Amino acid sequence: MVSTTYAPPGTLMAVITGDIVGSQRLPVAQFHDVMQRLQQRLEALQADFQFDFDIYRGDSFQLALRQPCDAALLVSVIQLGLAAGMPAVKVRQCIGLGKSQPLARGVKVATGEAFTLSGRGLDTLKNGGILVQTSCAAMQYHLALVTKYFASHLARLTTTQSEVVLAYLLAQDKSHEGLAAQLNKTRSNVTRILNTSQYHLITGYLKYFAELVEKEWSPCR
Known part of the structure; x- marks a missing residue:
């Protein structure tokens, strides 16, 4: 898809760049x-x-996002979705946060601050994980270390935990009863899996990321 308009120049945009770890080792059909x-x-x-x-x-x-506050949620959904499927695979992703510009030629050939930060950051990741790169020093300071802990936590989730946490993040009805019906599991099983996944740490980081992006970008413009 080519977008000829985006956000007003100078406002914040997020770019997520990623790839599949070890894809060349997968059989063709699985890839x-x-x-x-x-x-x-x-x-x-x-x-x-x-x-x-x-x-x-x-x-x-x-990905080029109109709403940069959603970037952490989207990288989480991508990672969990790939970890929950068969075959389960690892992914590395970098969120670049920078000034917006039109995307008249499409995402993969676009240029600009957020694209450069995202692409260069991805090159520093070797074995999977999530990284945030931004031109705003205050935002970078507050996000860099906590994102490493967050990425490490997500990477340790099992296939089943990834499936249930993914469903929770995307569900309109976040009740455990609703998730149980959606996933064909018992309510107690869903609750146990969410708790062992420490899902409150995951949602806490996602809230922190979104609030920090809203708070810190304006002074950096």
Whole structure:
């Protein structure tokens, strides 16, 4: 999808750049299944979260978000979705936060501050994980270390934990009864899985990220 308009120049935008870790070691059929799952996931989320995206170079993807506060939630959903599927795969992702500009030529050939930060940050990740790079020093200071802890926590979740936490993050009805019906599990099982996943730490980080982006960017413009 090509977007000819975006946010007013100088406002904050987020760019997520990522790729699949070890994709070259997957059998061809499994690789195609993984990339199809990713494509379908992004297409399903696109309208609600208002982003443009491209999948390119086989196993790489890039998203440009109109609402930068959603960036941490989206990288979490992508990671959990790929960890919950079969085969379960690891992904590395970098959120770049910088000044917006029009995307007249599409995401994968776009340039600008957020794209540069996101791409360069991804190059520093080797074995998966999540990184945040921003031109705002205050935002970078507050997000850098806590994001490393958050990424480490997500990476330790099992396939089942990833499935349940993903469903919780995306659910309109976040009651454990509703999730149990959606996932064909008992309520007590859903509660146990969420608790062992320490899902409150996950939602706490996502809230912290969104609030910090709202608070810190204006003084940095």
